[in-house]
Amino acid sequence: MSHWTPELLSPAGSLEKLKVSVLYGADAVYLGGQKFDLRQASDNFTYEELTEGVEFAHSHGSKVYVVLNSFLHDKDLEELPEFLGLLEELKVDAVIVSDLGVISTIQKHSKLVVHLSTQASCLNVESAKLWQKMGAHRIVLGREVTIKEAAKIKKATGLEIEMFVHGSMCMSYSGNCVISNYTQGRDSNRGGCAHSCRFEYSIDFKNESKESKKAYFMSSKDLEGIRMLPEFIEAGIDSLKVEGRNKSHHYAGTISKVYSEALRYYRGHGNFLSSDMISWEEELRKVSHRDYTTGSLDIYAGDDSIYNNREQDDNEFVVSGIVLEASVGKHLLVDVKSAFHPGDILEVMPFKGQTEKLKVDFLRSLSGVSLEKSKPGSVVKIPYIPGAEKFNIIRKRAV
Amino acid sequence: MKLVTYIENFEELEKLIALDCKTPIEIIVGATPLTRYSKTSLEEMLRLTGIAKKNNIDVVLEWDALNQEEKFLNSCDVIDRLPLHEFKAIRVQDPGAVEYIKNKYPWLKIQLILENGNHNLIGLNKWCEYLGEQCERLVLSNELSREMLRGYAKVLKTPIEILVFGRILLFYSPRKLLSPLEKKNIEVKSLEAYGSSEESPHSGFPLIENTHGTFMFNVKDLYLLDHLDELREMGILHTRVDLRFDESFNNYSEAVMNLFSGTVSENELPFKKIHPRPLIKGFYNINKTDVLFTKLKNKRTQRQDVNYIGEIVDVERDVQLALMIKSDMFDRSLIHEIRMITPEGKEKVVQLSWIKSSVGEEVHSAMKNDLVLIPYTNGITVKTQVYLNSKNS
Numbered sequence: 001m002s003h004w005t006p007e008l009l010s011p012a013g014s015l016e017k018l019k020v021s022v023l024y025g026a027d028a029v030y031l032g033g034q035k036f037d038l039r040q041a042s043d044n045f046t047y048e049e050l051t052e053g054v055e056f057a058h059s060h061g062s063k064v065y066v067v068l069n070s071f072l073h074d075k076d077l078e079e080l081p082e083f084l085g086l087l088e089e090l091k092v093d094a095v096i097v098s099d100l101g102v103i104s105t106i107q108k109h110s111k112l113v114v115h116l117s118t119q120a121s122c123l124n125v126e127s128a129k130l131w132q133k134m135g136a137h138r139i140v141l142g143r144e145v146t147i148k149e150a151a152k153i154k155k156a157t158g159l160e161i162e163m164f165v166h167g168s169m170c171m172s173y174s175g176n177c178v179i180s181n182y183t184q185g186r187d188s189n190r191g192g193c194a195h196s197c198r199f200e201y202s203i204d205f206k207n208e209s210k211e212s213k214k215a216y217f218m219s220s221k222d223l224e225g226i227r228m229l230p231e232f233i234e235a236g237i238d239s240l241k242v243e244g245r246n247k248s249h250h251y252a253g254t255i256s257k258v259y260s261e262a263l264r265y266y267r268g269h270g271n272f273l274s275s276d277m278i279s280w281e282e283e284l285r286k287v288s289h290r291d292y293t294t295g296s297l298d299i300y301a302g303d304d305s306i307y308n309n310r311e312q313d314d315n316e317f318v319v320s321g322i323v324l325e326a327s328v329g330k331h332l333l334v335d336v337k338s339a340f341h342p343g344d345i346l347e348v349m350p351f352k353g354q355t356e357k358l359k360v361d362f363l364r365s366l367s368g369v370s371l372e373k374s375k376p377g378s379v380v381k382i383p384y385i386p387g388a389e390k391f392n393i394i395r396k397r398a399v
Numbered sequence: 400m401k402l403v404t405y406i407e408n409f410e411e412l413e414k415l416i417a418l419d420c421k422t423p424i425e426i427i428v429g430a431t432p433l434t435r436y437s438k439t440s441l442e443e444m445l446r447l448t449g450i451a452k453k454n455n456i457d458v459v460l461e462w463d464a465l466n467q468e469e470k471f472l473n474s475c476d477v478i479d480r481l482p483l484h485e486f487k488a489i490r491v492q493d494p495g496a497v498e499y500i501k502n503k504y505p506w507l508k509i510q511l512i513l514e515n516g517n518h519n520l521i522g523l524n525k526w527c528e529y530l531g532e533q534c535e536r537l538v539l540s541n542e543l544s545r546e547m548l549r550g551y552a553k554v555l556k557t558p559i560e561i562l563v564f565g566r567i568l569l570f571y572s573p574r575k576l577l578s579p580l581e582k583k584n585i586e587v588k589s590l591e592a593y594g595s596s597e598e599s600p601h602s603g604f605p606l607i608e609n610t611h612g613t614f615m616f617n618v619k620d621l622y623l624l625d626h627l628d629e630l631r632e633m634g635i636l637h638t639r640v641d642l643r644f645d646e647s648f649n650n651y652s653e654a655v656m657n658l659f660s661g662t663v664s665e666n667e668l669p670f671k672k673i674h675p676r677p678l679i680k681g682f683y684n685i686n687k688t689d690v691l692f693t694k695l696k697n698k699r700t701q702r703q704d705v706n707y708i709g710e711i712v713d714v715e716r717d718v719q720l721a722l723m724i725k726s727d728m729f730d731r732s733l734i735h736e737i738r739m740i741t742p743e744g745k746e747k748v749v750q751l752s753w754i755k756s757s758v759g760e761e762v763h764s765a766m767k768n769d770l771v772l773i774p775y776t777n778g779i780t781v782k783t784q785v786y787l788n789s790k791n792s
Contacts, residue, residue: 048707052767071516073686074547101522120494124471127495134529142467144573149468173465176515176571181542182617182681183601187688189516197570199596203580203606206591217576217594218615300467303579324712324723324770325757333757333770335712366757366772367718377781379713379721379770390768 003270005263006232006240009065009162010256013245015049016322016391017252019056023351023391024253025260028063029053030096032245033083036068036076047086054090063093068106069117071099071175071189081109088112096140098175103135113137115162119175119189124149125156132157140241143169144296147228151235160238165225166255166284167243169295171197171218198311219307224292226280229262229272231297249337250319251287253349253393258283261352286317286395315398320346323392324379331381332388333366336374340396348385349393358385358394400631401425402659403459403560403639404652407439411648412447416454418653421660425637426451427490429461432477435571435611436643437461438589441477448485460486463512464611465493465571475499483507488535501533508535510560514568518543520551527557536560536637541567541621544686545629552634563623563630564655565641566605567681570615577608603676605644622678624658625665645675706787708737711779712770719755719772722785729754729771730764736788737773741780748788749776 010026012018021029031053032044045053050066057064066087070076080102087095088110095112097103098119106112116136122128123142131139138160141150147163154161170177177188179196186192198219202212225232225240232240242255258280265274284292293305321334340346342363347355363371364381374380406412406426415426428451429437430444439447448458460481466474471493478499483489488508491497492515500509511526511534518540527534538560539551552559577590589609595602605616623630623638630638640655642648651670657663671678682688708729713721731754739747755772756762765771 046703071518073518073689074520074550076689077519077521099516099519099522100525101517101519104521104525121465122495123465123493124468124495126471126498127493130494130498134525145467146469152468171574171576172570172572176465177569178515178542179569179615181688182567182569182619183599184691185688186691187542190689192688192691196596196599199598201594201596201604203577204593204595205577205581206593213580215580217580218570218572218613220574296467301574303575305574306576306579308579327758330758365715366713366721367715367759369715 001270002267004233005266006237007063008256008259008263009239009241011167011242011245011247011252012053012064013044013247013252015045015053017245017249018053019391020249020253020322020393021256022057022060022062023389024256024349025264025351026062026242026256027260028065028093028239029057030065030067030241030245032067036070036072036080036083036102050086051090054092058091065094065096065115066092067096067117068102069096069098069119070102070191071119071187072102073190076190077101077105080105084110084112094138100134107135115140115160117174118142118164121173121175123173125153128153128157128159132159138162138238140164142174143223144173144300146299147231147235147237147297150237154236154238161236162239162241163232163237163297164223164243164295165228165232165240165259166223167247168290169220169223169243171220200310216308216310217306219290219309219311220295220301221293221305221307222290223295223297224284224289225294225297226259226262226277226284228294228297229259229266233266248288248319249322250317250393250395254283254287257349257351286315288315317347317395318398320394320396321374321380323348323388323390323394326388326390326392327384329384331364331384332394334374334380334382334394336376336378336380338376338396340374341372342370344396346382346394346396348388349395350387351389351392356385356387358383358388400627400659401637402655403427403637404655405429405641405643406447406451407437407643407648408443409447409450411652412450414648414652415456415656416450418656420656421662422656423457425457425459425487427459427461429463430477431610433460433462433464433474435463435614436607436609438609441481445482445485452485457487458485459488459490459510461490462496463490463492465573466495467573471495479503490538497530501530505533507533509533510536510538512538514538514540516540518547520554523551523555527555538639542682542686542688545626545633545683547686548630548635549633558637559635560637560639561623561630561635562621563627563638563640565621565639566644567617567619567621568614569604569617571612572614573612575608576613577606605676617679619677619679620674621681622671623680623683624655624668626680626683627658627665703784703786706738708734708785708787711739711781711783711785714779714781715775717775719775720779721757722771722773724765724767724769724771727767728764729766729769732763734787738786738788739776739779739783740786741778741783743780745778747776747778749774 010021012029012031098117115138180188180194325333492512709725
C-alpha cells in the first residue's frame with residue numbers, strides 16, 4: 001500500500017540544475033524565463049532551454065512551473081502575451097504569479113493554470129478566497145503561516161496549497177520589502193533584490209545614550225522542515241517547495257534527494273520512523289546554509305529564528321564537480337567546480353541510495369596528461385566507480 | 400483637493416479643529432489591534448471619531464496590518480465589535496481584509512491600499528471591477544512616476560490617492576527584531592531606533608518595533624508638496640500627508656493646513672529647513688529601477704538560440720577545446736565554420752578541420768549533451784558560446 005505524500009517542488013536556476021533536481025527526485029521544478037521573475041541575476045532559461053527543460057522534466061514524470069511573479073509595470077506587461085503563448089505551446093504545468101494585472105493578462109491570453117506566488121503574501125482564509133475568485137488554482141502561502149493555519153485555508157477553500165519546506169527566508173512579508181529600490185536603485189519586486197537584510201547594522205535606540213548595538217538583525221535563519229513532514233502530510237499540504245534558484249547544483253541535488261527519499265520512505269511505510277532520519281538531517285547540513293530554523297511552520301517565528309551572523313561559506317562539504325560522462329569500467333569525465341588532487345577521497349552522490357567513496361587514483365586532462373590538481377572550469381578524467389551516472393554530484397569534505 | 404491625514408490623539412484633533420482649514424479634510428484613525436503604527440486604544444479611537452464627526456470632519460478607519468489566520472480572526476472580532484457606520488470608509492491592504500469587508504459589510508466603502516506593487520493599469524482596473532461601487536478610492540504606490548499617475552488618473556473611474564509628504568516604508572516583518580537586542584526581559588509595547596550599515600550607502604534608517612512586528616523606513620522622506628497644482632491638474636484630488644512621526648504634527652500641521660488652504664505658498668513652508676531627514680521626490684520624476692538588471696549577469700555567456708551549437712567546457716592550451724553540444728545535432732558535413740563568442744565578448748570564426756569524441760576518436764557527428772573535442776583556438780576560454788557561422792546557414 002502506498003501512502004499519499006505531497007509533491008516535492010525543487011528550484012531550477014538553470015537547465016543543468018533542472019536536470020539535477022529532477023534526477024535527484026523532484027516531482028516538480030520551478031524556473032524563470034529571461035523576464036518577469038524575481039531572479040534577474042540567475043541564469044534563467046532561454047526559449048530553447050525551456051523547451052529542452054520541459055521535455056526533460058516531463059519525460060521523467062516531473063512537472064514544470066514557470067515563475068512570472070514580478071510586480072510588473074505597464075510596459076513589462078506588453079511583452080507578456082507572446083511569452084504566454086510560448087509557455088502554452090510547451091505545455092508547462094502552471095505559472096506562478098503575484099500581480100493581479102499579470103493574472104488578468106494570463107486569463108485573457110491563455111488557459112495556463114495559475115499558482116499564486118508567495119510574493120502576494122496570502123496569509124489567511126479570506127485572502128485565499130479572494131485569490132481563488134481571481135483565478136488562482138493553487139496558493140503558495142506566505143512563510144509566516146503555520147501548517148495548522150494552512151490546513152484551515154485548504155479546508156475552507158479546497159484550493160491546492162503549497163508551502164516552503166526548505167531554504168532561505170525573507171525576513172519581511174514577501175512583496176513588502178523595497179529596500180533595494182530606494183537604496184540601490186534596483187526593484188526588488190522585479191528581480192533586483194540586493195539582500196540588504198543580510199547586512200550588519202549598527203542600531204541606535206531612540207532616547208538611549210548607550211553605545212550602538214551591532215547586529216545582523218534582519219537576517220533570517222534558513223528554513224528546514226524535514227522534521228515537520230508528518231505535520232505537512234496530516235494537513236494535506238499539496239506541495240512542498242524548496243527555495244534556491246540561485247543556489248548550487250550541490251544544493252539542488254542534495255535537498256531534492258533528501259526530501260524525496262524521506263517522502264518515498266513515507267509512501268512505503270506510512271511513517272518517518274526511519275533510521276535514515278539522522279542521516280537525512282546530516283545530509284542537509286552538508287550543503288551551504290545558514291543556521292536552520294523551522295520558521296513559522298509550528299508556531300510563529302520568534303527571536304531564535306534570527307540568524308544574526310555574517311554571511312559565510314564554511315560548508316562541511318564542497319562540490320568537486322558534476323559527472324559529464326561515465327565511461328563504464330574506464331573513467332568519469334567531470335566538470336570541475338572546485339579543486340582536488342590525486343589521492344583525494346571524493347564522494348559520488350547517486351540519484352538514489354548511499355553516497356559512494358571514490359579515491360582519485362588518477363587525474364588526467366581530456367588528452368590524457370596527468371595533472372597534479374584539477375582546475376575549476378575544466379573537464380578532467382578520474383577513475384570510474386560502478387553506478388556513477390551523468391549529472392551525479394561529486395563532493396569532497398572541506399579541509 | 401482633499402487633504403488626507405492621520406490623527407492619533409485628542410491634542411492633535413483639537414489642534415486640527417482649531418486650525419479651521421479651508422480645504423476639505425479627511426482624517427484617518429486607527430487602533431493598535433488593527434493599524435500598523437497606531438498607539439491609540441480602540442476606546443480612544445472611537446472617542447476621536449465622535450469628536451471629529453461632530454466637527455463635520457470625515458473619518459476613515461484604517462485596518463492595514465497584515466495578519467496570519469489566527470491573528471486575522473482576532474482582527475475580524477475587533478472589526479465586528481466596532482460601530483462601523485460611524486466611519487466614512489475603511490482602508491484595507493490585506494486581501495483577506497478586503498474580502499471580509501466586501502462580504503460582511505457590503506455597505507461600507509473601501510479605500511483600497513495598493514501601495515506594494517500594483518504598478519499596472521490592468522491590475523488596478525481588475526481591483527475596481529472586483530469591488531465595484533464599494534471601492535471608494537485606490538491608494539497608490541509611491542513608486543509610480545508622474546507619467547504613470549497621469550495615465551491612471553485619466554482612465555480610472557475610481558478616485559486615486561497618493562502620499563505627498565511622509566515617511567517611506569521600506570520593510571515590514573511580523574517578527575520582532577529590535578527587542579532581542581534590548582534583552583531587558585520585559586515585554587515592550589513599542590521600540591524605536593535608527594539603523595546604519597557600512598554596506599549601505601545610506602545611514603540612519605528609522606526603525607519601529609511594535610505588536611505587529613518590525614518596520615524600517617527610508618532615510619529620506621517623501622516630499623511632493625511642491626507638486627500639488629500639478630497633481631490637481633492631473634486629476635489626483637486626494638493627497639495624503641503623514642505627520643505621525645518626529646513630532647511632525649505639532650511642528651508642521653499649521654503650515655500644511657495653510658498650504659492646502661492657499662494662504663501660503665509651498666516655497667514659504669518653514670519646516671523644510673528643520674525636518675530631521677533629507678526630503679526626496681522618490682520615483683515621482685522617473686522610475687528606472689529595472690535598468691540595472693542587464694548588468695546583473697553576463698549576457699554573453701547566455702546562449703542566443705539561432706544557430707546555437709553549444710558551450711566550451713574545457714580548454715587544453717595548444718591541444719584542443721572541449722565542446723558540450725547543446726543543440727539537437729552536430730553534423731560536421733553541414734558545418735564548416737563556427738563562430739565563437741567569449742564571455743568577454745571577443746568573437747572568433749574558425750574552420751573545423753576535425754571533431755573527436757571524448758576518448759579521442761574522430762567522429763563526424765554528435766548528439767545533444769555529447770562532449771566533443773575540436774581544434775584549439777587561441778583566445779577561447781571556458782563558457783565561450785559556439786554557433787554555426789551564419790554563412791553556413
